[in-house]
Amino acid sequence: MKPARLVIMGVAVVAAGLAGFIAMNLAGRQNVVTQVQSVIEREPSVNVLVVSANMPVGARINEKSVRWMPWPKSGVVAGLVTESEKPNAIRDLQGAVVRLPLFEGEPLRPEKVADSSSRVMSSLLPAGKRAVATDITAVTGAGGFILPNDRxxxxxxxxxxxxxxxxxxxxxxxxxxxxxxxxxxxxxxGSKTVLGTTATLELTPDQAKALTVAQQLAVRISLALRSVADSQEKDTVAPEDLLTGPDSSSMVQVIKSGKIAPDGFTPPKSE
Known part of the structure; x- marks a missing residue:
């Protein structure tokens, strides 16, 4: 074989070996991607009593009204009814009266319901409040657009x-x-108006006295519907001029010619 061919073959062999070395070297330098599978641990939960359907004020609870729902343990706050603490809660609440509106999926809190043995109206009254009725018409009752629970x-x-x-x-x-x-x-x-003749209001004892006097003094008593945005305003103020004073429990109001007499009448104390 001629020397020239030997030289060419040698160069080719060396070039092939060099190319293979370079390829292996580059392959070794590539980053190795390791797949890590994330493990998601489920947070411990407890069963909480929730409302199964929207319930208005005055409705009574039955076995279809409430149900147990898994609730994150870390999200359970004081006042929620849990199955671990009250396993018979659904049975015990049968017939209970709803005091405040309840909505589907809402956790049921004991303060929003009254005992099943309670009368409906008395169970709706907060402690210290009185239910007092006053006559209304379509004109004096905002055209019938006043609904229960309005202000x-x-x-x-x-x-x-x-x-x-x-x-x-x-x-x-x-x-x-x-x-x-x-x-x-x-x-x-689903109608949104109630054309009634009597409205029952939630009042303090002093407000109840003031309204009773106003009903005797007035030609007309009217109700003015308030905005929902005003619901946080104070609602316990009673007008002083319609009350007999700090010792009103021992006095009789005297009304002369449509006006409250300035001094009233104090009945004698029994011995």
Whole structure:
């Protein structure tokens, strides 16, 4: 074989070996990707009693109204009813009266319901409050657009005085409507107005006295519907001029010519 061919073959062999070495070297330098499978651990949960359907004020709870639902253990706060603490809660709540509106999926809290043996209206009243009724018409009741659980102002038009002029004043502000006639919730057919003749209001004892006096002094008592945005305003104020004073429990109010007598009458104390 000629020397030239031997040289060419040698160069080819060396080039092939060099190429293979370079390829192996580059392959070894590539990053190795390691797949790591994430393991997701499920947070421990407990069964919490929740509402199965929307329930208005005054509705009674039955076995279809509530159910147990898994709830993250870390999200359980004081006041929630858990199966571990009260396994018979569904049975024990049968017939209980709803005091505040409940919505589907909401955890049921004991303070939102009243005992099944309670009368509906008395169970809706917070401690220290009174239910007092006043006559209304479509005109004096905001055209029938006042519904149970709304907030209203009570307005009074006084009987004309010596000058023959009528005067109006606000007797109560932002008080809650408990019922219209005998209805303590919206009509089942979905209508949004209740044309009643009597509105039952949630009042403090002093407010109840003031409204009773106003009903005797007034030509007309009207209810003015308040905005939902005003619901946080104070609702326990009673007008001083319609009360007999700090010792009103021992006095009889005297009304002369449509006005409260300045001094009233204090009955003698029994010995």
């Amino acid at each position: 209203v102002d009570v307005l009074m038009v006084r009987k004309p005085e010596a000058d023959g002029k009528y005067r109006s004043e606000t007797v109560l502000t932002n008080v809650r409507v408990l019922a219209i006639d005998q209805q303590i919730q919206e009509k089942e057919d």
